[in-house]
Amino acid sequence: MALTHKAGGQGGRKKVQVSFVIREEEEKQHRAGVNSLQYDPLLDRLYSAGRDSIIRIWNCKNPKDPYLQSMEHHFDWVNDIVLCCGGKNLISASADTTVKVWNAHKGFCMSTLRTHKDYVRALAYAKDKEQVASAGLDKAVFLWDVNTLTQLTANNNTVTTSTMTGSNNSIYSLAMNPPGTVIISGSTEKVLRVWDPRTSNKLMKLIGHTDNVKALVVNKDASQCISGSSDGTIKLWSLGQQRCIHTFRIHEEGVWALAVNESFTHVISSGRDCKVLMTDLRNMSKPPVLVCTEKAPVLKMVTTPDQAGIWVATSESDINYWALPKKDISPVASGDGNDSDVCDLKPYCSAPVFTIKGAPAIRKVHTLNDKRMILTQDSDKNVALYDVLEARKLEDLGQVDFEEEIEKRHRRIYVPTWFNIDLKTGMLTIHLTQDENDCLAACVSSREVGLTCPEEPDMRVNYGTVLLRALLEHWLDPFTKDEDAEIGGHQIRQIANDFRLVRVPGHTPLIFSDVGGRAFHRLLVKDAGGENESTLLKETVPQWVLDGICDKNNPAKNQFPKIAFFLQPHPSTGIKHMKKCIPKTTTENLK
Structure with missing residues (x-):
């Protein structure tokens, strides 16, 4: 099924919230787990997708100072990335519900696809056809032509995507073979669904797992695929016979990550138990080799083309590079060598060759x-x-x-x-929203909170109004100079001479989204005055924010709420009674 989509389109909106991130201007280290990795062998670069919303580029030739650049445009977890077009472009999928197209060499976002309605969890790439599939919690699988995506512009922003229908549950894993003849998905339905992307027809459903299917790989001719599941097993499937050939029970807990060599003779697996294991698919009775043990559950692995080493990302912020054993190596037991149980295997590596250090979260x-x-x-x-x-x-x-x-x-x-x-x-x-924690509800005395104004030392201020003005200062400035400027029914010039109590750093990311987290727009505070950003903000800034900025219905400009109460003498005072009084006071005097 084909679907026509406008890049950057936002569709129907729910209530808009304003968000911002307090951070350093340049965040060179991941601040949380790393969900995905891609390696460019031509430039010897590693791309990492962080739970801190940032994609980073690393120079693998310089272990002492590997950081090259950050790619920032998402505002929630980046769940998956794939390199395309010989490493020139990168596609990313995020929990902010978007898929983004990047210039990988220069590190900037080229376009944003908003077709998904929920978290986008997984991507798959068909190298020979330059196609990418995306899937997520909205149960949808979309197929994109990469060459079309990289040609999108502000004027040429319409793209057609194919849709694979039939999935009944949230999708967590996706795989395509290089020629693009199959798409395979894994989900909380505990099955593998297989489609022909050329026709969007369903080919088969593979049943056998007892929990979520978190990882998938498929060989080049689409005759076999391997799945890893939260049930702790790895399954080798024959797509021609539509059945499971073998089940590997080598992990103690869920299997979340798989990597295979191009000839499909060995599979490397890991997950919740932190063990990275290499299994020989030609001799399935042979025990696996324990490559290493990570300090945290493994989320993604990517090998170098020569299979000399493997990059491993976990739920912590460090990324480790480990040496891989030769394919004919035998597993080494820590005991007498007779027990093939994984618990008794001695790791091939005791320490990583190279670590890209992360920062604490x-x-x-x-x-x-x-x-x-x-x-x-x-x-x-x-x-x-x-x-x-x-x-x-x-x-x-x-x-x-x-x-x-x-x-x-x-x-x-x-x-x-x-x-x-x-x-x-x-x-x-x-x-900042207008839900149970209304951002315009906090009216305080400037003297009490250290926001003193020389002209009005006891001025009452609204925290929300002060902050919203600071966040949108660069957007509002041009309008305050125009006597006739009006936004949302407000004469913006009226706030031009208001005392600006605070300023926020220009590098602060400012985000507009619905309360469920679906993205509308992300920018830096300092960029809000630019022509393109200013135009987008006119369409994005909600009415409640404009009302707040202009102090409409703001109690700080009026009278504070009054509280009625009675005073009664404490028994220890000896006062038998006192005249009834109902003084009225502002909340700021109740201490």
């Missing part, structure tokens, strides 16, 4: 009761202090007691919660 967070400062603790137990309103880190406190730091910074002040925190990427992502 933020794992714990506490918002202080001024609802501006945040304390965090990362995976190395380092504690840091952040300022949400200025979108920056204030101080690294080191490996101190997290709870003691919270207690030390406690203040007797009440401010409503006005933002949500997300640690999914290993960095601080702040979400």
Whole structure:
């Protein structure tokens, strides 16, 4: 089935939320797990897809300083990547529901495909035909022509994709052979579904696994494929006979990653048990070779073309390169050599040849009761202090007691919660919405929170308004100079002379999405004044944000809510009664 799609199209929208990431200007290290890898043998470069939303390029010739460049345009986990066109282009799939096309050599995003309706989990590449398939939690499989994707422009932005129908469950793995004669998917349905991409016809369904199928590889002529499952098994299938030839029970837990050599004589497997095993497919009774044991569950592996080594990515931020044994090596047992159980195998490698170091991810967070400062603790137990309103880190406190730091910074002040925190990427992502935590709900005295204005030392401010103006400052500036400028029914010039209490770093990523995480637009704060970005923001910025920026219905400009209460004497005072009074006071005076 064919589907016509506009690159960059957004379709019907749900309620829009505004998000931003507090981070360094250049993040050279992964901050969380690495979901996928691709190796370019011509340039000796490694591409890594991070859970921190960033794709990074590494120079494998320079182990001491391998970082080359970051490719940034996603704002959620990058789940899979494939190199195409001899390494010139890269396709990425993300939990932000998009598929992106990149210039791999220059590192910039060329176009964005928004056809998927949920997380995009897997990609597959047919090298001989330059086709890429994408699939994910929306149960859909789309087939794309890479040459068409790389020619997309702002004016030429329509592309036709083929759809493989019939999947009943979320898809987690995908495979295509180089000639592009089959597409195979693995899902929570616990089966393998096989299609002919030339006709989009379903060919077969392979049944045998008892849990999610997380990894797939297929040989060149599509006669055989191998699957790895969360049930802990690896299965070798004959597509011609439509049956399982052999089941390998060599892992203690789920199998999440597979890699094969081009001749399909050996398979390397790993997953939740952290063991990287090499199995000889020509002699299936032969025990596997334990290549190495990682420190965290393995998510992806990619071998060098000469099969001399393998790059391994895990749920931690380091990427390791391990030497591979020669294919005729026999497994080495740590005991008397008679027990072929994997638990008794001695690793071929005791240490990696080369490690691309990652950075710690933020794992714990506490918002202080001024609802501006945040304390965090990362995976190395380092504690840091952040300022949400200025979108920056204030101080690294080191490996101190997290709870003691919270207690030390406690203040007797009440401010409503006005933002949500997300640690999914290993960095601080702040979400501003109008849900139960309304970002325009926090009205405070500037004196109480240290936002003093010389002209109005006791000015009341709205945290949400202050921050939204700072995030969109570069977009608003041109409009404030035009007396007739109007956006969303508001005269923008009216805020031109308002005192700007804070400014956020220009490198801060600013994201517009629906509350479910479906992407609309991502940009850097400093780029919001550009012609293209400004035009897109006019279409993207929701009305509630414009109202907030212009102080429409903002209680900070009016009167604070009043609270009625009675005063009663404490028994210890000896006062028998006191005159009934119902004073009215603002919340800021209740301490």
